[in-house]
Amino acid sequence: MKIALVGYGKMGREIEKIALSRGHEIVSIIDVDNEADFDSEAFKSAAVAIEFTSPHSALNNFRRCFAAGVPVVAGTTGWLEHLDEVKQACEKDGKTFFYASNFSLGVNIFFALNKYLAKIMNQYPDYEVKMEEVHHIHKLDAPSGTAITLAEGVLENIARKNSWKLETAESDSDLPIHCIRRGEVPGIHEIIYESEVDTISIKHDAKSRKGFALGAVVAAEFTAGKKGLLGMDDMLKF
Numbered sequence: 001m002k003i004a005l006v007g008y009g010k011m012g013r014e015i016e017k018i019a020l021s022r023g024h025e026i027v028s029i030i031d032v033d034n035e036a037d038f039d040s041e042a043f044k045s046a047a048v049a050i051e052f053t054s055p056h057s058a059l060n061n062f063r064r065c066f067a068a069g070v071p072v073v074a075g076t077t078g079w080l081e082h083l084d085e086v087k088q089a090c091e092k093d094g095k096t097f098f099y100a101s102n103f104s105l106g107v108n109i110f111f112a113l114n115k116y117l118a119k120i121m122n123q124y125p126d127y128e129v130k131m132e133e134v135h136h137i138h139k140l141d142a143p144s145g146t147a148i149t150l151a152e153g154v155l156e157n158i159a160r161k162n163s164w165k166l167e168t169a170e171s172d173s174d175l176p177i178h179c180i181r182r183g184e185v186p187g188i189h190e191i192i193y194e195s196e197v198d199t200i201s202i203k204h205d206a207k208s209r210k211g212f213a214l215g216a217v218v219a220a221e222f223t224a225g226k227k228g229l230l231g232m233d234d235m236l237k238f
């Protein structure tokens with residue numbers, strides 16, 4: 001399959017290696033110095049573009065992929081305030097867009113476990129819940145996209161919690177998320193339930209970026225030839 005890469009940083013390079021090892025062809029690589037290549041025939045020939053750039057540039061990149069008629073698999077986090085525009089492009093203009101706050105299979109298993117645990121904990125108000133996430137010092141957004149998805153899984157299932165808050169809870173109905181930026185950590189997420197008598201916690205610790213990159217390439221294989229707004233739930237069907 002012909003794949004275009006938008007963003008050739010840590011993730012773009014890891015995705016290139018995995019895509020080649022799975023027999024795909026990289027027809028175009030776009031980064032800050034060659035944005036004109038969105039209009040190139042090579043870019044337009046791609047079956048899918050995989051986008052891992054930065055929160056500020058993501059939306060414009062999606063628009064340029066849509067204009068070139070190339071479906072997008074998006075991994076960039078921190079742009080979700082623009083989700084409605086992307087949804088509209090899919091629903092009204094027939095564009096194709098796959099987004100995951102985290103492409104790793106392990107994290108998506110963890111998302112399901114988080115929801116299941118939250119459903120149980122809904123019945124036990126003696127437990128207070130909080131989250132901790134740790135990432136490398138280069139990360140631009142906080143909390144991480146993965147932490148936001150985990151928080152949504154808790155809020156959907158625990159009636160006594162209504163919203164997440166960065167760092168400190170302002171009321172009993174808040175879920176606090178503590179963000180730590182340290183060294184080159186690829187990503188650690190922990191959800192902690194604490195009562196007077198004990199602590200229950202579940203934790204995902206990524207050993208490298210390989211799991212994210214593999215998931216993004218598998219998502220690109222899934223997305224090619226499909227229409228609409230897609231996500232990990234459509235692909236994994238747990």
Ligand SMILES: NC(=O)c1ccc[n+]([C@@H]2O[C@H](COP(=O)([O-])OP(=O)(O)OC[C@H]3O[C@@H](n4cnc5c(N)ncnc54)[C@H](O)[C@@H]3O)[C@@H](O)[C@H]2O)c1
Nearest residue numbers: 007008009010011031032053057075076077101102103212
């Ligand atoms: N969804 C996931 O599974 C997942 C996993 C890891 C990282 N991420 C996210 O992916 C994004 C990228 O992560 P990274 O570690 O590769 O970052 P990085 O800083 O190593 O690479 C980003 C690249 O994007 C390029 N870029 C910036 N603006 C651009 C533009 N307008 N057009 C084209 N290229 C542009 C930069 O020059 C750089 O090469 C971040 O938002 C990160 O949070 C998501």
